[in-house]
Amino acid sequence: MESHFTERLRSAQAACDSMVCVGLDPDVAKLPDSLRQKYARPEAAILAFNNAIIQATAPYACAYKLNAAFYENLGSDGFRTLAATIDLLPSNTLCIVDAKRGDIGNTARSYASSIFNLLGADGCTVAPYMGFDAVQPFLEYPGRATFVLVRTSNPSSDELQSLILDGKPLYEHVANRAVTWGKNFPGSVGFVVGATKPQELQRLRDQHPTIPFLIPGIGAQGGPVEAAACAATPKGMILVNSSRGILYASPDENFDKMAAKAARELRDALNQTNS
Amino acid sequence: MESHFTERLRSAQAACDSMVCVGLDPDVAKLPDSLRQKYARPEAAILAFNNAIIQATAPYACAYKLNAAFYENLGSDGFRTLAATIDLLPSNTLCIVDAKRGDIGNTARSYASSIFNLLGADGCTVAPYMGFDAVQPFLEYPGRATFVLVRTSNPSSDELQSLILDGKPLYEHVANRAVTWGKNFPGSVGFVVGATKPQELQRLRDQHPTIPFLIPGIGAQGGPVEAAACAATPKGMILVNSSRGILYASPDENFDKMAAKAARELRDALNQTNS
Numbered sequence: 186m187e188s189h190f191t192e193r194l195r196s197a198q199a200a201c202d203s204m205v206c207v208g209l210d211p212d213v214a215k216l217p218d219s220l221r222q223k224y225a226r227p228e229a230a231i232l233a234f235n236n237a238i239i240q241a242t243a244p245y246a247c248a249y250k251l252n253a254a255f256y257e258n259l260g261s262d263g264f265r266t267l268a269a270t271i272d273l274l275p276s277n278t279l280c281i282v283d284a285k286r287g288d289i290g291n292t293a294r295s296y297a298s299s300i301f302n303l304l305g306a307d308g309c310t311v312a313p314y315m316g317f318d319a320v321q322p323f324l325e326y327p328g329r330a331t332f333v334l335v336r337t338s339n340p341s342s343d344e345l346q347s348l349i350l351d352g353k354p355l356y357e358h359v360a361n362r363a364v365t366w367g368k369n370f371p372g373s374v375g376f377v378v379g380a381t382k383p384q385e386l387q388r389l390r391d392q393h394p395t396i397p398f399l400i401p402g403i404g405a406q407g408g409p410v411e412a413a414a415c416a417a418t419p420k421g422m423i424l425v426n427s428s429r430g431i432l433y434a435s436p437d438e439n440f441d442k443m444a445a446k447a448a449r450e451l452r453d454a455l456n457q458t459n460s
Numbered sequence: 461m462e463s464h465f466t467e468r469l470r471s472a473q474a475a476c477d478s479m480v481c482v483g484l485d486p487d488v489a490k491l492p493d494s495l496r497q498k499y500a501r502p503e504a505a506i507l508a509f510n511n512a513i514i515q516a517t518a519p520y521a522c523a524y525k526l527n528a529a530f531y532e533n534l535g536s537d538g539f540r541t542l543a544a545t546i547d548l549l550p551s552n553t554l555c556i557v558d559a560k561r562g563d564i565g566n567t568a569r570s571y572a573s574s575i576f577n578l579l580g581a582d583g584c585t586v587a588p589y590m591g592f593d594a595v596q597p598f599l600e601y602p603g604r605a606t607f608v609l610v611r612t613s614n615p616s617s618d619e620l621q622s623l624i625l626d627g628k629p630l631y632e633h634v635a636n637r638a639v640t641w642g643k644n645f646p647g648s649v650g651f652v653v654g655a656t657k658p659q660e661l662q663r664l665r666d667q668h669p670t671i672p673f674l675i676p677g678i679g680a681q682g683g684p685v686e687a688a689a690c691a692a693t694p695k696g697m698i699l700v701n702s703s704r705g706i707l708y709a710s711p712d713e714n715f716d717k718m719a720a721k722a723a724r725e726l727r728d729a730l731n732q733t734n735s
Contacts, residue, residue, distance in 0.1 A: 287562075
């Protein structure tokens with residue numbers, strides 16, 4: 186029997202003593218000149234870049250998150266690069282495909298199959314607006330995680346997520362729903378909760394102490410590392426994602442060394458705040 | 461200057477006197493045996509199938525909608541098949557990529573570029589939960605349409621969409637927001653509204669008489685054709701999608717003829733109810 190995702194997360198975090206998730210969201214325009222000159226094809230430059238980042242940061246990262254958008258905009262070559270990057274990940278780290286999918290039953294099954302069967306990801310992100318039957322096909326993969334968008338880190342997130350119903354913001358209703366959705370799928374539901382609203386993050390953690398939180402929004406988006414760290418339970422059920430802060434720590438040839446340094450510093454900051 | 465999407469929709473509908481949108485959601489397991497035997501590679505069978513369906517239904521369809529999930533589950537070959545199918549569409553029909561994307565600013569820009577630049581689609585679907593900054597990058601393409609998920613056709617759609625705030629269901633708030641989002645992008649915002657809840661569809665139409673509605677949910681999902689037709693304004697601002705009802709009208713070699721018949725009958729039923 187496959188272990189629950191929560192067990193696998195614990196084990197991956199213990200192996201490197203880290204709650205860091207490195208966001209592999211490569212933008213060709215931002216790659217170091219040295220790589221762009223070496224490779225004529227953008228997807229080749231991206232794969233080489235990802236490989237260098239993975240090699241350099243693996244000692245400090247329990248997971249990698251790949252945002253599908255940054256690969257899809259290169260078409261079928263991009264999809265191949267996404268799959269090839271996943272193949273490069275060390276076996277003791279987790280792979281999250283951040284695709285924010287959400288569609289009806291038979292379509293959701295196709296998306297889930299693409300992400301969990303074809304790409305072999307350990308987790309993915311999904312949108313909640315369509316309700317349970319859009320999420321269930323993902324939950325049916327044992328050992329994998331389905332991170333439901335609960336409270337996102339972007340500036341417009343208040344527009345709908347903060348609307349108040351029965352005295353509670355919509356995102357708290359979404360969180361409660363997501364827990365219900367996961368009832369028959371132990372260890373499979375996670376939340377996406379941005380670090381840009383520390384008080385709300387903390388409140389959600391207090392309400393849901395055992396759910397894995399995937400936390401974007403630190404660094405370039407302005408969320409404080411301390412806020413993310415405080416959401417760690419004693420068992421460390423958080424994945425704190427950093428993309429740009431690690432990938433583009435340096436524009437020079439030493440980009441991989443600087444990425445490793447940024448990942449290590451984030452790991453240490455998280456562990457220190459949480460200790 | 462490029463025409464607004466609403467103008468292009470009117471023109472495409474006038475050309476074939478039809479409000480039918482054919483959903484090209486090919487499932488290899490459901491293709492006619494004749495095609496599956498002829499082509500060893502699933503993506504080749506799908507492309508041949510799509511080509512036959514397009515040729516047969518073009519006289520009766522103003523638009524085609526391609527759901528990305530059914531292509532992504534074939535990996536990079538699937539992505540190539542999606543692009544190749546779009547290349548087969550007649551120039552006087554519209555192409556909607558149904559991907560239900562929703563992500564933060566720089567990521568949304570990548571998705572929008574993938575759908576509008578790379579694939580050259582005329583419209584796409586997006587999820588509303590993250591708010592305006594997840595939608596704006598799509599709206600910035602002049603002449604294209606961004607269909608916001610307002611009221612979906614799936615069984616679980618009530619869970620969040622029907623929650624009541626200030627006396628109105630959430631989906632009405634989403635509709636009003638979407639109109640606000642489109643203020644500076646004339647003719648660019650559309651709604652996805654399922655036909656499975658006829659009264660709600662009619663009410664949304666009464667509230668928003670000039671917005672293009674993309675209407676799934678008839679046929680296999682149980683929504684009545686009449687309900688969809690009644691949402692047509694005098695200027696016909698609806699796209700009524702049928703996927704399975706047309707694609708799999710017959711499992712035999714005459715599948716294309718039967719698909720044409722199904723598309724023609726849907727067109728006629730919509731026009732008759734609307735006349």
